[in-house]
Amino acid sequence: MRNLLIAMLVTLALPVQAERIKDLASIEGVRGNPLVGYGLVVGLDGTGDQTTQAPFTTQSLKAMLSQLGVVVPPNVNPQLKNVAAVAIHAELPAFAKPGQSIDITVSSIGNAGSLRGGALLMTPLKGADGQVYAIAQGNVVVGGLGVSGNDGSRISINVPSSGRIPNGALVERTVPNSFATSSEMRLNLHTPDFTTAARMAQAVNARLGGEFAQAVDAVTVAVVAPADTRQRVAFLAALETIEVSPGEAAAKVVINSRTGTVVIGSHVRVLPAAVAHGSLAVTISENPAVSQPGAFSDGQTVVVPDTSIEVTQQGQGRMFLFEAGVSLDDIVRAVNQVGAAPGDLVAILEALRQAGALRAELVVI
Numbered sequence: 001m002r003n004l005l006i007a008m009l010v011t012l013a014l015p016v017q018a019e020r021i022k023d024l025a026s027i028e029g030v031r032g033n034p035l036v037g038y039g040l041v042v043g044l045d046g047t048g049d050q051t052t053q054a055p056f057t058t059q060s061l062k063a064m065l066s067q068l069g070v071v072v073p074p075n076v077n078p079q080l081k082n083v084a085a086v087a088i089h090a091e092l093p094a095f096a097k098p099g100q101s102i103d104i105t106v107s108s109i110g111n112a113g114s115l116r117g118g119a120l121l122m123t124p125l126k127g128a129d130g131q132v133y134a135i136a137q138g139n140v141v142v143g144g145l146g147v148s149g150n151d152g153s154r155i156s157i158n159v160p161s162s163g164r165i166p167n168g169a170l171v172e173r174t175v176p177n178s179f180a181t182s183s184e185m186r187l188n189l190h191t192p193d194f195t196t197a198a199r200m201a202q203a204v205n206a207r208l209g210g211e212f213a214q215a216v217d218a219v220t221v222a223v224v225a226p227a228d229t230r231q232r233v234a235f236l237a238a239l240e241t242i243e244v245s246p247g248e249a250a251a252k253v254v255i256n257s258r259t260g261t262v263v264i265g266s267h268v269r270v271l272p273a274a275v276a277h278g279s280l281a282v283t284i285s286e287n288p289a290v291s292q293p294g295a296f297s298d299g300q301t302v303v304v305p306d307t308s309i310e311v312t313q314q315g316q317g318r319m320f321l322f323e324a325g326v327s328l329d330d331i332v333r334a335v336n337q338v339g340a341a342p343g344d345l346v347a348i349l350e351a352l353r354q355a356g357a358l359r360a361e362l363v364v365i
Helices: 057-065 196-207 229-240 327-337 344-354
Strands: 008-010 024-028 033-042 083-093 101-106 121-128 134-141 145-148 154-157 161-170 184-189 213-215 219-222 251-256 263-265 273-276 278-287 287-291 303-306 307-313 319-322 363-365
Touching: 033 057, 057 083, 083 121, 083 134, 083 161, 121 154, 121 161, 184 196, 184 229, 196 213, 196 219, 196 229
Parallel strands: 008 263, 251 363, 278 319
Antiparallel strands: 024 184, 033 083, 033 121, 083 101, 101 161, 121 134, 134 161, 145 154, 184 219, 213 219, 251 263, 273 319, 278 307, 287 303
8 A cells, every 4th residue: 555646635624604404314215217128229330239149129129019010020030230228317306297308328238339310219127126117209319429340440439339318208196205195294314413403403493482493313314394395395494594603523534546546534533653664764753732811811821733843864774753633634734845755645544553553433435
């Protein structure tokens, strides 16, 4: 990991700003639903499935033609080059009504070289319950390009075997939800946090002037809903604009083992530790001082942090000395001052983790 080129991002301690409930949470039950279907794309320029290796394409075409009154003899297998079997998937938005259109994605499931210029024939899209919720059809828009030669050479840009159809499906059925039937509305936080949940409940109660909201856990805040379902839209519109100061994130260090990226939270601290690393010595110590206010003033006695960083050469050995409570922000500055490689910081973090001196959650992705 030390040999990787590392981009380090250090989150600084910024003042917490209030955010809208709309940006912090979502309404329970108000979500999209995935749809999937199987169909045929026709009109390709010789880039369709090779029927000898994708027999299901021929079977699908025969079944479709039989429904249209065309009977293909059992002993006849059409050699198709302009047809491709595809899988279609889409997301049905919450509260989507019949007649509305949604975007769909079309992907080849056979050996078709490209879907460029093809058109998807009418295909039902089903939900997890097996019911048909939309009907898809339209011309496929492909962003990729594939060119091949007779000698086997091939040039491909992006993925030509997959494309999209904007507004390619019409909604046929709505998905029932609990928005208008439940006695309460539940706000689910995007990031679980007990502090944020408690503050959100307090902000809602302060706006409504009573005990209408309660934090259930670190994710959910339950709010009593109006009895008249016609008033719920306006009620939620008012709730979404309430501003809440979210709780500060927990101390965490995230290391991407593939790219070498290190993200360090501002609340990360280390216990007293010394790490030998190369020929450089960096000593970081905290010397807090007490600031006394003047006589007969309205000031208060406060503790002023004073961080000292000393860099010296130690021959062939590097020694990093960390006092208790030193933040990793100071460590990063020390490493940058001496011009050390970013990989040195990763090595230090690994050593601190092994020694149990890292006061933070270490996440490796």
